Amino acid sequence: MCGIAGFVALREGLPPQSLDELTAMVSALRHRGPDEFGLYRDAHAGLGHARLSVIDLLTGQQPLCNEDGSLWVTFNGEIFNYVELRAELEALGHRFRTRSDTEVIVHAYESWAEQAFERFNGQFAIALWDSAEETLILARDRLGVRPLYLCEHGGRLWFASEVKAIFAGAPALTRAFDPVGLAETFTFWTVVPPQSVFQGVTELEPGHVRRISRRGTVDRAFWTPRYAEGAAPASSPGEAAERVRAALEDAVRLRMLRADVPVGSYLSGGLDSSLVAALGRRVSGGRFCTFSVRFEDLEFDETPYQRAVAERLESEHHELVVSREDIRAAFPAVVAHAERPLLRTGPAPLFLLSRQVREAGIKVVLTGEGADEMFAGYDLFREGKIRRFWGRQPESALRPRLLERLYPYLVRSPVSQRTLAREFFGRGRAQWDTPGFAHQPRWQSAAALQRLFSAELRDRLRRVDVVERLLASVPAEFPGWSSLAQDQYLEARTLLSGYLLSSQGDRMLMAHSIEGRFPFLDAHVVELANGLPDAFKLRGLDEKHVLKRVARGLVPDGVVERSKQPYRAPDAQAFVGPGAPGWIEDLTSERAVGDAGVFDRGAVARLWRKCQASAAGGQLSNFDNMALVGVLSTALLHEQLIRQVPSRAPGVEFRTFVDRLSGACGRPGSGIAAGV
Amino acid sequence: MTVQQRIRAFILENFYVSDPAELADDALLVTSGLVDSTGVLEIIAFVEEEFGIRVRDDETTPDNLESIERIASFVARKRQANGPTSFTSGDVSAA
Known part of the structure; x- marks a missing residue:
């Protein structure tokens, strides 16, 4: 896991790009990969890499090339099925120099071109430079675990894992907020790729591959989710639970064993991370570390559940107690890493937790992220189901009372509050059949924050409807999906990808050079979950029904049975x-x-x-x-x-250095920049 | 200040409205998204404290609370129903 950066010329006749820019970009990503640094440059393109060594510690350096040096790659992430792919590629005649998953990427691309990416079961942001064709290929994993930002400037396309690297490489670039990016953030809690919060900067969409040459750019989705059609269930919930359990065990095993360093686990005390940790524990032979955030504010704390799981797993359990002062002190750094406005402080404790993981000598952790989206865990899905049921009979007095099942505090509330809740949840219920219906209350609540915007910004946004933009960009199959599948898709596209995996995920982990791995986002687990009938995921109002069946016996009953507690921190x-x-x-x-x-x-x-x-x-x-x-x-x-003008921190020392312009070339083991 | 002006001042301040000119006294507060359900409770707490009235559960309706004007006339009706009190006639705005 690492940071990547680079550029490619978009037109003829540009003077060669100096190495200073590439060096500045890699330096800005040092926190993502502090172990080794590498670069490649020719007349048209440059690739940079900051490495966190996790697989093939000795020979996995990047940028890395194919047999004849015509195809180069810089890559952030993991291809978990690289061992299986390598065997296939060797059978096709490819010869490997290293044991890394990185080398599988170049040979897979040689054999299968862009079809290679759909074969990768992993989390990745990849830049491949085909120097013979003078074409750059960028690709990003299905759900956007790994980031990749783009910006056109001075006749070149610049790309990097984080925006700050683009700003460092191109300090003359105008740095400003993008009004649409702000409107999206103050609606969905996140921008929706390709939109970013910075003017001129875009994000490669998850599941997309883009081909860039001086002849033009082609961007397409190599993956879109497929949800179950309305057909009769092919199996019982019990059988489905068996299949999910087998797929999850495989997903956890791959993520535990495809690493040349020890792998630990986060443990929130909820069902998902407890299940992941329990499965991880069974794979790990010896020391197994679990990490939990505790809160001084009891309102947010989940300590008893965390400890119950840790005791059951006999893990080496690490706890971090977070106070309001800790959150406040960390917040400026948290925002600098997240690179987007936040509406919650939730990322801050996870920033502090990854530091503790680092101090414990662990580089890789499993997390439970993705289960709520793939297996329908959120209240939003249950709320949507009730509101749609109510909307079909909008005058019913009985149907809205189901909300009390969802929010038991309503039963104990004064009538006035119940009246208000009905007003709130019932708004627009006549449109129960329209896309985005379940999300509208949340989106509208957040969008109301835009009344704080300056008059000028509100004026620029007068004709922008970000909800309409989002709903206009859904896949062609979307209208054929069930309401629950539509809700799950929108949730994954917005909050999962942009907030949970980014602001609360990759950015907070990589701030301290920690790699997160997400078994619930395994390619097979996702296909299986999306193919399940709605009633297996949300059975009546029982959320994550199948997953609870899987978890029984593996985690303490109290954790399976507890009502879901959203992760929150003092704001x-x-x-x-x-x-x-x-x-x-x-x-x-x-x-x-x-x-x-x-x-x-x-x-x-x-x-x-x-x-x-x-x-x-x-x-x-x-x-x-x-x-x-x-x-x-x-x-x-x-x-x-x-x-602030991006600082040019002291340059990093490159272990891999391939400069085709000067003829300098340094490879691991041969020292740096020896003339070739 | 009239009752209506006091309510207006509270809403501008409490819900940090950036451009007061954009908030008409007959604007629908909940429907427009300015006030959420917690916000309605804040309004109730304010009128109870400020004007010495009690808002019953069954009075928590859009008719009574959805705009600055409606809140003002609701407060006026409540104070009248409470019998003669110390407020002056200038205190109650036309609604």
């Missing part, structure tokens, strides 16, 4: 009250808000007054929390990535 409370550092006041000041241009000064001043007053004991709503975290993170992002 606004972390930033107000005594001891709050000066930077918070600075960022909400008229000057800073005016400089960033995103928010209205008066509105931010009113929000800040309300939040400060709450420190004396007032209550803040969910909306206030999102508003304050959104304002602070946007300001921190502006300060750190837009206003």
Whole structure:
């Protein structure tokens, strides 16, 4: 796992690009891959690599080439089925020099061209440079575990794992927020690729491959999800659970064993990570480390469940207690790594946890991410089911009472609150049959935050409807899917890919050079889950029904039976009250808000007054929390990535150095930059 | 300030409205997304404290609470129903 960067000329006659830019890009990604650095350059293209050595520690350096040196690759991620693919490729006559999964990529591309990517079971962002054809091929895994950003500037296409590397490589580039990216963030909690929050920067869409040459660019999806058609179930839930269990065991085994370093596991105390850790424990022979975040605020804490699982697994259990002060102190770095505004502080504890993993000497962890999307775990899916049922009979007084099954606190609430809840959940119920119906309450709540935007920004967004844009970009098969499948797809496309795997996933893990592996996002597990009948996933209102059957006996009953607790961390409370550092006041000041241009000064001043007053004991709503975290993170992002000129940190020392312009070439074992 | 102005000032401040000119006194607060269900509770707490009334559960309806104007006339009706109190006639805005 690593960071990648590079560029390719988009037109003839450009002077050669100096190595300084590529060096600056790789240096900006040092946290992703601190172990070794490499670069390749010729007259048209450059590839850079920062390596976190996980597989084939001795000879897996990059960039790496095919037998005749015509095809070069720089790659971030893992191809978990590389051993099987290698055997196939050797049978086809390919000769391998290393034991790495990276080398499988070049030979697979030689044999199968773009069809290679759909054979990869893994998490990857890949750049392949075909120097004979003068064509760059970029590809990204199905669900977007690994990031890949793009930007056209000065006649070249620049690409990198993180935006900060593009900014470092091209400091003359105008750095500014993109209004549409902001509107998406303040609706979906994330941008939706290819959109980014920075002007001129785009993201390669998950599951896509792009071919770039001076003749033009072609971008296409090499994978789109397939959901079950409305046919009768082919098996019983029990049989389905057996198949899911077998697929998950395989997925965990691959992720435990395809590593030349020890693999640990995150453990939140919920069903998904407990199941993953339990399966990982069975594969691991000796030491098996589990890592948990605990909270000083009891409201968010899940310690008893974590400990119950750790005791059952007899793991070497590591706990990290996170306080409000910890979140506040980490937050500027968290935003710099996430590279997008955040509406929650949830990423911060995971940033701190990956540091603890690093200190424990572990480089790779399993996580339970993806189970809620693939197996229908979220309240949003249950809520959507009830609201649609209600919408079909909009005058029914009985149907909305099902909401009380979902949100038991409503039963104990005063009638007034129940009336309001009905008002909230019932809004637009006549349109129960339209795409995005289940998500509308959440999207509308978040989009209401846009009233904090400055008049100028709101003016620029007057004719932009980001929900309409999203719903217009769904696959052709979408209308034929069930409502649940549509909801699952939208959830995976937005929150999973852009927030959970990115802001809360890759970025927080890689901040401390930790690789996350996601068994629930294994290619076979995903195909299997998407092919299951809806009723096996959401049985009545029982969420993740099949997965609970799988987990029985593997994790403590209390964990299978507990009601789902969304992962949350203290939000606004972390930033107000005594001891709050000066930077918070600075960022909400008229000057800073005016400089960033995103928010209205008066509105931010009113929000800040309300939040400060709450420190004396007032209550803040969910909306206030999102508003304050959104304002602070946007300001921190502006300060750190837009206003500050990217620093050119001292260059890294390249272990792999192939410069076809100067004829210099250094390979592992031969020292650096020896003339060839 | 009239009741309606006091309610308006509270809503502008509490829901950090960036452009007061954009919020008409007859704008629908919940439907427009300005106020969510927690926000309605904040409004109720405010009018109870500010105007010394009690809002019953069955009064928590859009008719009473959906706009600044409706809240103002609801408050006026409640205070009238409570019998003669100390407020002056200028306190109640036309609604």
